[in-house]
Amino acid sequence: MKRRAIFNGDKRNVAKVENDATSPNKKIRVALLITELSRGGAEKALLQLASTLDLTRFEPVVFSLSGLARDLENSLVPLFREAGVETVELGLTGLRNAPSVFRRLTRELKRRQVDILQSFMFHANIFGRFAGRAAGVPVVCSGIRVAERDAPRRLALDRWTRSLVDAWVCVGEATAEFSRSVGRLPAKRVVSIPNGVRVPDLKTFEAANVSADFTWVPEPFGRRKRIVCVGRLAPQKGFDRFLENAATWAPQIANDWEIWIVGDGEERDALRRIVETNGIANVVFFAGWRPNVPEILASADLFALPSRWEGMPNALLEAASVGKPALCSDVEGVAEILGDDAASQICAFDDDKSWRDKMSTLTSDDALREELGRRNRNRVEQEFSVESATRKYEALWTRLLAEKKRRRLTIKRRRVERPTLRKGQARKNVERDGGARVRRKAKNDATSLD
Numbered sequence: 001m002k003r004r005a006i007f008n009g010d011k012r013n014v015a016k017v018e019n020d021a022t023s024p025n026k027k028i029r030v031a032l033l034i035t036e037l038s039r040g041g042a043e044k045a046l047l048q049l050a051s052t053l054d055l056t057r058f059e060p061v062v063f064s065l066s067g068l069a070r071d072l073e074n075s076l077v078p079l080f081r082e083a084g085v086e087t088v089e090l091g092l093t094g095l096r097n098a099p100s101v102f103r104r105l106t107r108e109l110k111r112r113q114v115d116i117l118q119s120f121m122f123h124a125n126i127f128g129r130f131a132g133r134a135a136g137v138p139v140v141c142s143g144i145r146v147a148e149r150d151a152p153r154r155l156a157l158d159r160w161t162r163s164l165v166d167a168w169v170c171v172g173e174a175t176a177e178f179s180r181s182v183g184r185l186p187a188k189r190v191v192s193i194p195n196g197v198r199v200p201d202l203k204t205f206e207a208a209n210v211s212a213d214f215t216w217v218p219e220p221f222g223r224r225k226r227i228v229c230v231g232r233l234a235p236q237k238g239f240d241r242f243l244e245n246a247a248t249w250a251p252q253i254a255n256d257w258e259i260w261i262v263g264d265g266e267e268r269d270a271l272r273r274i275v276e277t278n279g280i281a282n283v284v285f286f287a288g289w290r291p292n293v294p295e296i297l298a299s300a301d302l303f304a305l306p307s308r309w310e311g312m313p314n315a316l317l318e319a320a321s322v323g324k325p326a327l328c329s330d331v332e333g334v335a336e337i338l339g340d341d342a343a344s345q346i347c348a349f350d351d352d353k354s355w356r357d358k359m360s361t362l363t364s365d366d367a368l369r370e371e372l373g374r375r376n377r378n379r380v381e382q383e384f385s386v387e388s389a390t391r392k393y394e395a396l397w398t399r400l401l402a403e404k405k406r407r408r409l410t411i412k413r414r415r416v417e418r419p420t421l422r423k424g425q426a427r428k429n430v431e432r433d434g435g436a437r438v439r440r441k442a443k444n445d446a447t448s449l450d
Contacts, residue, residue, distance in 0.1 A: 027059040033119040033128045036066040037076045041314035042145045045195050051083035052390040067091040109135035116397045129164040139400045144170045146311035147178040147332045155183045166400050171195050171312035174332035196386035197317040221285040224258045228300035230315040233265030242306035247278035249356050254283050264289040298322045307331050320380045325372035339379050
């Protein structure tokens with residue numbers, strides 16, 4: 001009787017726990033973990049996600065492994081605070097304080113009783129999956145922002161720790177396919193949620209751009225049409241190959257065009273040497289890191305993305321959102337963004353002739369640039385909204401949490417049922433054995449009478 005009462009009580013809890021996952025009365029606590037909160041592409045995507053979550057259903061908090069940026073101009077923390085999203089800077093500086101940061105993160109996740117841990121970027125992914133499991137977080141998801149073609153050790157570590165991850169969220173289908181085939185992650189647990197971008201009202205944006213301050217741009221730059229590249233000055237972004245190739249076509253258009261490289265990084269000095277060696281210093285302007293990238297993109301006449309690999313390039317999404325044509329290397333995410341117009345705006349990374357020919361076509365045809373820019377804007381407006389991406393994250397988290405709770409209930413139910421079944425089976429065995437003895441005795445009695 002007591003055992004039956006326990007089981008019935010457990011059955012009554014089934015509906016309660018299952019409904020908790022989707023109950024409108026219980027907010028799902030979401031921890032969003034990233035390596036740092038500088039103004040990079042992944043960090044901007046996180047800001048958009050955190051600030052557009054349905055706060056009647058979700059309770060987000062953002063964790064940054066690093067400390068608060070000294071240069072607040074290059075930090076997104078003030079923007080998170082403006083959006084009403086709490087941020088926690090964990091202060092990771094290196095291997096020396098990594099254990100203490102891990103313990104602090106684990107304590108915070110436990111204290112806040114987090115339901116979902118969604119991490120972004122490699123180091124946050126590894127930290128997050130171990131800390132999440134140590135803290136008993138029900139659902140742990142990792143974000144894959146780029147196809148790590150030059151990092152086999154990272155791919156191996158991701159694969160070795162796959163048992164700790166409920167789902168990998170890739171920024172595009174090309175990155176998801178790379179993760180399944182090259183990264184050899186479990187296909188069923190790899191999903192694709194493209195980055196989103198806010199498409200501004202062009203009239204308002206153009207009016208603001210007219211009054212934009214470009215007095216910081218030195219002579220002779222700022223007076224010609226612009227080919228704009230945006231990104232870290234790192235090998236992945238392919239600026240070295242792009243500038244070497246530009247030496248074959250830039251001098252011919254130098255009277256009317258100039259190239260802006262917006263960003264900073266470890267390759268800055270090497271890229272400057274390429275420009276000087278090839279005699280195109282009067283064409284190429286290194287703008288460095290700038291806080292007004294949207295204004296710079298809006299002032300561009302052509303956007304270029306010469307990357308060796310990507311995931312879902314935010315800079316291309318932003319350029320397309322303000323109606324700019326593009327010329328890009330054929331890397332992950334580009335064809336997804338450009339759609340039917342990809343062929344005229346894509347080159348193989350190492351196809352120098354294709355880059356020269358298409359650059360010549362685009363720089364000489366104003367009508368073509370205008371038409372491609374209009375079509376690019378229409379496509380991202382229809383297919384890559386921030387709100388659409390956020391709803392997909394919400395649906396994924398809700399489903400995973402409900403599935404995890406159902407699995408736990410199933411295990412709990414089996415533990416309750418198993419002793420009862422053993423006891424019932426024992427009674428059946430006694431009845432069966434007793435009946436057999438009665439039949440044998442009757443048979444023996446009949447034999448003795450004969």
